[in-house]
Amino acid sequence: MEKKFSARELTQQTLAYAYTENERINAFLTLSIKRAIEGAMEVDRKIAAGEDPGPLAGVPIAIKDVILTRDVRTSCASLLLDKYIPPYDATAVTRIEQAGGVILGKTNCDEFAMGSSNENSAFGAVRNPVAPDRVPGGSSGGSAASVAQKSSVLALGSDTGGSVRQPASFCGVVGVCPTYGRVSRYGLTAFASSLDHIGPFATTVRDAAKLLKVIAGRDEMDSTSAFAEVPDYEASLDAGVRGMKIGLPREFFEGIESETGRLIMKAVDQLKKLGCEVRDIHLPHTSYAISCYYIIATAEASSNLARYDGVRYTMRAESESLSGMYRETRGKGFGAECKRRIMLGTYVLSHGYYDAYYLKAQKVRTLIARDFTEAFREVEAIVAPVSPFPAFKLGEKLDDPVAMYLSDIYTITGSLAGIPCTSVPCGTTAEGLPVGLQILTRHFDEAGMFRLAHACERNQSGN
Amino acid sequence: MKLTLEEVEAVADLANLALSKEEIERLAHDLSGILTYMDKLNELDTTGVEPMAQVLYDAGETATLREDLERPSLTNEEALRNAPLSGEGYFKVPKVISRDE
Numbered sequence: 001m002e003k004k005f006s007a008r009e010l011t012q013q014t015l016a017y018a019y020t021e022n023e024r025i026n027a028f029l030t031l032s033i034k035r036a037i038e039g040a041m042e043v044d045r046k047i048a049a050g051e052d053p054g055p056l057a058g059v060p061i062a063i064k065d066v067i068l069t070r071d072v073r074t075s076c077a078s079l080l081l082d083k084y085i086p087p088y089d090a091t092a093v094t095r096i097e098q099a100g101g102v103i104l105g106k107t108n109c110d111e112f113a114m115g116s117s118n119e120n121s122a123f124g125a126v127r128n129p130v131a132p133d134r135v136p137g138g139s140s141g142g143s144a145a146s147v148a149q150k151s152s153v154l155a156l157g158s159d160t161g162g163s164v165r166q167p168a169s170f171c172g173v174v175g176v177c178p179t180y181g182r183v184s185r186y187g188l189t190a191f192a193s194s195l196d197h198i199g200p201f202a203t204t205v206r207d208a209a210k211l212l213k214v215i216a217g218r219d220e221m222d223s224t225s226a227f228a229e230v231p232d233y234e235a236s237l238d239a240g241v242r243g244m245k246i247g248l249p250r251e252f253f254e255g256i257e258s259e260t261g262r263l264i265m266k267a268v269d270q271l272k273k274l275g276c277e278v279r280d281i282h283l284p285h286t287s288y289a290i291s292c293y294y295i296i297a298t299a300e301a302s303s304n305l306a307r308y309d310g311v312r313y314t315m316r317a318e319s320e321s322l323s324g325m326y327r328e329t330r331g332k333g334f335g336a337e338c339k340r341r342i343m344l345g346t347y348v349l350s351h352g353y354y355d356a357y358y359l360k361a362q363k364v365r366t367l368i369a370r371d372f373t374e375a376f377r378e379v380e381a382i383v384a385p386v387s388p389f390p391a392f393k394l395g396e397k398l399d400d401p402v403a404m405y406l407s408d409i410y411t412i413t414g415s416l417a418g419i420p421c422t423s424v425p426c427g428t429t430a431e432g433l434p435v436g437l438q439i440l441t442r443h444f445d446e447a448g449m450f451r452l453a454h455a456c457e458r459n460q461s462g463n
Numbered sequence: 464m465k466l467t468l469e470e471v472e473a474v475a476d477l478a479n480l481a482l483s484k485e486e487i488e489r490l491a492h493d494l495s496g497i498l499t500y501m502d503k504l505n506e507l508d509t510t511g512v513e514p515m516a517q518v519l520y521d522a523g524e525t526a527t528l529r530e531d532l533e534r535p536s537l538t539n540e541e542a543l544r545n546a547p548l549s550g551e552g553y554f555k556v557p558k559v560i561s562r563d564e
């Protein structure tokens with residue numbers, strides 16, 4: 001192999017580009033310059049010494065700022081953690097560095113990953129690199145934007161109800177929410193623990209599969225991480241999709257914008273041409289998913305965010321009494337969307353409402369998961385839109401929380417069931433806005449998901 | 464479901480959140496809208512349905528247990544590093560005990 005540039009040169013150039021572009025897009029909150037250069041130099045040393053530098057050798061990777069990085073500020077895009085310097089690395093970060101990946105910096109997001117537009121960051125909104133007057137999606141907006149504008153090659157995001165898939169679709173990149181438990185959550189700042197996932201962003205399905213392979217697998221630091229073997233996703237990528245049975249959930253096409261729907265159906269037609277058997281299926285409880293999700297997610301969030309009370313995590317508002325200190329710190333520290341969700345979660349868990357809301361939602365979650373189990377008896381994969389519409393304008397939905405929550409309709413059902421889902425680009429609107437196609441498969445069948453996504457991608461590029 | 468300002472204040476109290484008058488008014492409006500939407504769940508009969516608290520997979524009951532061996536953890540200094548106020552190896556908070564009770 002001919003050496004054209006060193007890992008260090010690539011890292012320095014990417015850092016410089018990320019720094020310059022940040023003025024326009026605001027994708028990064030912190031650039032971890034020292035750590036990136038040291039990581040790259042280690043890769044160069046290994047190559048020079050003839051050692052294996054790893055499958056991600058020298059690849060510049062951005063990390064969403066809710067994922068802990070030792071000695072590198074991790075703010076969760078919140079004033080509360082503005083100065084927080086984690087004492088340990090998330091397992092996914094450790095594995096990336098062991099594989100030779102270079103940690104470039106920390107990306108902007110909605111505060112504590114709560115939002116669908118990245119407008120809830122305490123450090124300013126991220127702009128969509130494709131159309132800077134529009135949102136990049138959320139909550140992993142900075143990660144999606146940095147991959148789309150090529151200020152990083154790969155990125156990690158977190159997906160609780162669509163926070164990787166929706167920004168991937170808005171920015172025109174590949175985003176993956178793996179099976180629940182596939183990737184260790186150790187070091188992922190908890191939002192809703194029964195729904196939180198770490199997932200990769202990339203410009204191609206192959207790169208996304210490569211990154212997932214590195215970070216996936218059992219980790220004893222997260223007791224919910226799965227023991228299931230991690231197959232070589234890349235090996236089966238080109239196996240083709242002829243004869244693959246695919247379901248089209250009718251409920252996912254109600255209320256979709258016509259141009260988005262047209263692009264999704266065009267991609268479905270292409271899959272038919274490749275020999276997929278496409279049939280209509282039903283996921284009858286879809287219309288209850290938003291209510292179910294926002295009850296469970298906010299209930300878990302209200303518990304998880306209780307720890308930010310002014311004692312351990314950097315920010316404290318002074319008060320004479322201990323309870324006053326808690327209240328003032330939280331009142332000053334949390335932004336509007338976090339407060340709204342903490343309040344909603346506290347309400348649905350409170351005495352007299354627990355059964356009516358929280359327990360009811362958990363039962364409805366069973367019904368939604370069962371819909372998928374039934375569907376997967378008939379089909380191997382489900383193909384659907386990611387979002388009812390492409391990237392919207394900054395500020396457009398900010399004053400209407402219900403409208404913002406409703407935009408998550410197609411991504412949250414898969415999250416509630418815990419199945420793997422991905423967003424793969426399937427075209428652009430007349431205005432040039434990217435649209436993503438969502439692919440959902442059975443628990444732990446990321447290989448099938450990637451294979452189908454790869455087929456769609458090849459169709460797009462006309463190969 | 465319509466929430467009164469008093470109810471919102473009571474929830475804020477449970478959540479340890481100091482809110483301004485404007486925030487309480489805004490939240491009463493927002494939460495009422497969201498909860499009204501969520502009442503849709505009552506359309507569904509969930510009699511006999513088990514609640515799903517977690518995505519569960521097959522693994523042995525003791526699969527997540529390990530040998531009870533001592534392992535290094537964060538040092539005291541590391542654990543306190545992000546505290547707004549600490550001293551003598553402890554987190555410091557405003558006084559909670561009064562002498563003359």
